[in-house]
Amino acid sequence: MTDAAGLRRRTAELLAAHPPATTGRLDFLRARFDAGLAWVHFPAGLGGLDAPRALQAVVDAELAAAGAPGNDPGRIGIGLGMAAPTLLRYGTDAQKKRFLRPLWTGEEVWCQLFSEPGAGSDLAALATRAVRDGDGDWVVDGQKVWTSSAHLARWAILVARTDPAVPKHRGLTYFLCDMTAPGVEVRPLRQITGEAEFNEVFLTGVRIPDAHRLGAVGDGWQVARTTLMNERVAIGGARLPREGGMIGVAAAAWRDHPELRTHDLHQRLLTLWVEAEAARLTGERLRQQLSQGQPGPEGSGMKLAFARLAQRISGWEVEFRGEDGLTYDDWTLRRPEGVDFTGREAGYRYLRAKGNSIEGGTSEVLLNIVAERVLGLPSEPRTDKDVAWKDLPR
Amino acid sequence: MTQAPPAAEPDLLYSDEEEALRAAVRALLADRCAPATVLASLESGRPYDSALWQALTGEIGAAGLLVPEHLGGQGAGPRETAVVLEELGRAVAPVPYLTSAVLAVTALLGCDPARPEVAGPLAGLAAGRTTGALAVPLTAAPGAAGPPTVRADRAGALTGRVTSVADAAGAGLLLVPALGPDGPALYAVDAAADGVRTEPVTPLDLTRPLAHLALDRAPGRLLAAGDRARAAVDRALLTGAGLLASEQLGLAEWCLAETVRYTRERTQFGRPVGSFQALKHRMAALWLDLASARAVARNAADALAGGTPDAPVAVAVAQAYCAPVAVRAAEECLQLHGGIGMTWEHPVHLFLKRAKSDELALGTPGRHREALAAPVGLPAP
Numbered sequence: 001m002t003d004a005a006g007l008r009r010r011t012a013e014l015l016a017a018h019p020p021a022t023t024g025r026l027d028f029l030r031a032r033f034d035a036g037l038a039w040v041h042f043p044a045g046l047g048g049l050d051a052p053r054a055l056q057a058v059v060d061a062e063l064a065a066a067g068a069p070g071n072d073p074g075r076i077g078i079g080l081g082m083a084a085p086t087l088l089r090y091g092t093d094a095q096k097k098r099f100l101r102p103l104w105t106g107e108e109v110w111c112q113l114f115s116e117p118g119a120g121s122d123l124a125a126l127a128t129r130a131v132r133d134g135d136g137d138w139v140v141d142g143q144k145v146w147t148s149s150a151h152l153a154r155w156a157i158l159v160a161r162t163d164p165a166v167p168k169h170r171g172l173t174y175f176l177c178d179m180t181a182p183g184v185e186v187r188p189l190r191q192i193t194g195e196a197e198f199n200e201v202f203l204t205g206v207r208i209p210d211a212h213r214l215g216a217v218g219d220g221w222q223v224a225r226t227t228l229m230n231e232r233v234a235i236g237g238a239r240l241p242r243e244g245g246m247i248g249v250a251a252a253a254w255r256d257h258p259e260l261r262t263h264d265l266h267q268r269l270l271t272l273w274v275e276a277e278a279a280r281l282t283g284e285r286l287r288q289q290l291s292q293g294q295p296g297p298e299g300s301g302m303k304l305a306f307a308r309l310a311q312r313i314s315g316w317e318v319e320f321r322g323e324d325g326l327t328y329d330d331w332t333l334r335r336p337e338g339v340d341f342t343g344r345e346a347g348y349r350y351l352r353a354k355g356n357s358i359e360g361g362t363s364e365v366l367l368n369i370v371a372e373r374v375l376g377l378p379s380e381p382r383t384d385k386d387v388a389w390k391d392l393p394r
Numbered sequence: 395m396t397q398a399p400p401a402a403e404p405d406l407l408y409s410d411e412e413e414a415l416r417a418a419v420r421a422l423l424a425d426r427c428a429p430a431t432v433l434a435s436l437e438s439g440r441p442y443d444s445a446l447w448q449a450l451t452g453e454i455g456a457a458g459l460l461v462p463e464h465l466g467g468q469g470a471g472p473r474e475t476a477v478v479l480e481e482l483g484r485a486v487a488p489v490p491y492l493t494s495a496v497l498a499v500t501a502l503l504g505c506d507p508a509r510p511e512v513a514g515p516l517a518g519l520a521a522g523r524t525t526g527a528l529a530v531p532l533t534a535a536p537g538a539a540g541p542p543t544v545r546a547d548r549a550g551a552l553t554g555r556v557t558s559v560a561d562a563a564g565a566g567l568l569l570v571p572a573l574g575p576d577g578p579a580l581y582a583v584d585a586a587a588d589g590v591r592t593e594p595v596t597p598l599d600l601t602r603p604l605a606h607l608a609l610d611r612a613p614g615r616l617l618a619a620g621d622r623a624r625a626a627v628d629r630a631l632l633t634g635a636g637l638l639a640s641e642q643l644g645l646a647e648w649c650l651a652e653t654v655r656y657t658r659e660r661t662q663f664g665r666p667v668g669s670f671q672a673l674k675h676r677m678a679a680l681w682l683d684l685a686s687a688r689a690v691a692r693n694a695a696d697a698l699a700g701g702t703p704d705a706p707v708a709v710a711v712a713q714a715y716c717a718p719v720a721v722r723a724a725e726e727c728l729q730l731h732g733g734i735g736m737t738w739e740h741p742v743h744l745f746l747k748r749a750k751s752d753e754l755a756l757g758t759p760g761r762h763r764e765a766l767a768a769p770v771g772l773p774a775p
Contacts, residue, residue: 288405301681364671
């Protein structure tokens with residue numbers, strides 16, 4: 001049943017019962033979820049069949065060949081990549097049943113309410129408070145920042161402080177927050193590119209029923225780590241062909257504009273081309289290790305390498321463009337639905353790439369993680385480990 | 395000008411057999427080639443550690459990995475050879491493996507191995523009974539070897555001079571590219587023959603001896619002529635450059651591991667120096683570069699093994715990437731060791747000297763980058 005042949009048969013049955021040509025997009029996606037073909041490695045009844053993850057490709061190929069509609073993963077990346085694995089690991093049966101299906105079909109978009117103005121790299125220091133009221137529900141007050149999709153989202157994964165009197169990692173609790181609830185206010189956050197991919201989210205007296213708590217009270221840090229690990233995999237894990245990504249854009253510019261070429265730019269482009277090819281092969285090797293069931297620690301490094309390369313290549317390209325490098329396509333405040341790091345013009349790419357070494361863990365924090373968890377180097381002496389959160393300097 | 399063609403999917407992992415080979419070589423080197431041993435023998439004047447060479451070739455058969463079984467070898471290939479080179483790099487082992495078992499063997503394989511003048515020496519090199527050296531400067535790059543500096547007459551007598559040949563002084567067999575009466579050719583010359591003089595030079599890297607080779611009417615046996623001779627030499631340089639990346643990877647790995655070990659133990663300001671972010675970020679950055687060095691080195695070995703048309707690109711990428719990583723790993727290792735790293739008694743200088751020499755060997759990173767311009771479609775101004 002859950003081998004490749006079984007999955008092909010099951011996919012054929014789905015297509016026969018719900019022909020894509022005559023079935024509505026959402027109806028098809030719901031039927032696919034109910035057939036266990038959404039994410040085959042998930043449990044039966046929750047969109048999967050307990051099958052090996054690698055077999056998803058078999059299903060995807062059959063469905064693509066049949067012209068079946070997809071769930072637009074670019075639009076619901078936070079739900080798929082972060083909320084779903086966390087729900088699967090820590091959710092109650094009722095939560096999994098309620099949330100996973102509309103999450104996967106895209107009926108309900110998710111966003112992430114983690115970072116705060118006072119808690120970036122030191123996420124565990126966050127100050128948004130959740131206080132239990134007489135009914136056993138929670139009342140949340142605070143401010144979150146760098147929230148992509150908040151203006152589109154129906155639900156959020158939220159970490160809030162439930163006990164300020166214990167050390168910071170221990171006083172957190174993880175919630176599922178209704179973005180349409182009274183007291184949730186979303187404001188666009190304009191960034192250096194001129195557009196507003198992200199938002200600030202203000203939470204004022206927002207009520208969350210205790211049934212929407214994920215994991216135990218005080219276990220929020222533990223639960224959040226599952227989310228964050230999946231975030232880094234999602235950012236660094238895509239597979240690329242040679243000259244995929246930013247280097248392809250720069251190479252095309254070189255080929256299209258012989259009049260702009262100089263020897264210095266040529267030397268530097270070749271250096272960047274080699275580094276991009278090395279990064280691509282590193283990712284490819286990581287993928288091969290994963291498919292052999294031997295995950296390597298290289299994953300921690302992929303995001304770092306990606307950020308460094310994107311910044312250097314896009315900087316090279318602005319310089320290569322000459323007079324065009326002095327211009328910018330459009331500073332209008334826009335609200336893009338997704339992000340395309342290689343989109344728009346050189347100036348945009350250069351500016352947007354600056355965020356690559358900050359979002360999803362700064363490069364400096366990631367270097368600490370590599371140094372301590374992979375190389376086993378000792379951590380810096382800490383002054384905040386055994387102090388109650390309320391007594392920490394802020 | 396179009397975009398470079400997509401590479402075929404390479405196998406970038408190690409097979410179980412390759413890991414077993416690695417374990418055997420590593421155990422041998424741990425036993426016979428500890429850094430202290432290499433240090434002690436540095437100024438002995440011996441061209442290489444012959445006991446270690448015997449064990450490596452006789453017991454493990456490492457010198458015949460590139461040679462088919464019917465020609466007296468192990469019938470393995472570049473992937474396995476690369477694993478041996480990783481381990482030899484990790485130990486900065488003073489043996490003529492790259493020069494004899496890779497460069498000389500590949501040059502002979504590029505001739506016609508059905509001919510006894512080729513098959514005989516090939517079997518000898520594969521078994522490790524003798525060692526060979528391809529008579530080109532160690533700096534020669536694939537595709538840019540230049541015209542031969544030796545001339546051959548009709549009788550096969552060779553006259554000329556080749557500078558900076560690695561492991562020439564200890565070699566029994568010299569493979570000499572020469573300009574013969576009918577164009578370029580490749581000759582075999584016994585190192586002990588009349589008219590052969592090797593002039594040792596003091597090398598930066600004491601673990602890989604260098605010598606100038608002076609030939610004065612030395613008797614040569616013709617191995618290959620014309621395009622075949624040229625292609626044999628070029629294939630040898632390409633294979634050598636591609637597999638050198640694995641030696642550089644092994645070198646760099648020793649340097650990082652030793653730096654991590656030392657900075658965890660060394661205490662200053664009341665704490666291990668490895669707990670300071672200023673140091674640990676440097677080690678973490680190096681670790682990232684090593685992960686990529688492994689990927690590009692495996693890619694080059696796999697491309698050479700498969701004989702894919704992408705091999706020259708894979709080799710150039712591997713050399714352009716791995717050579718600077720090895721140098722930086724050795725430089726960081728020295729710096730993060732502080733004063734002890736500057737002493738003769740600490741082995742890091744062996745790795746620094748090898749890494750820096752390797753950066754010049756078989757084409758500098760800059761040459762390899764420039765060699766990419768045409769095949770990937772990024773022409774110079």
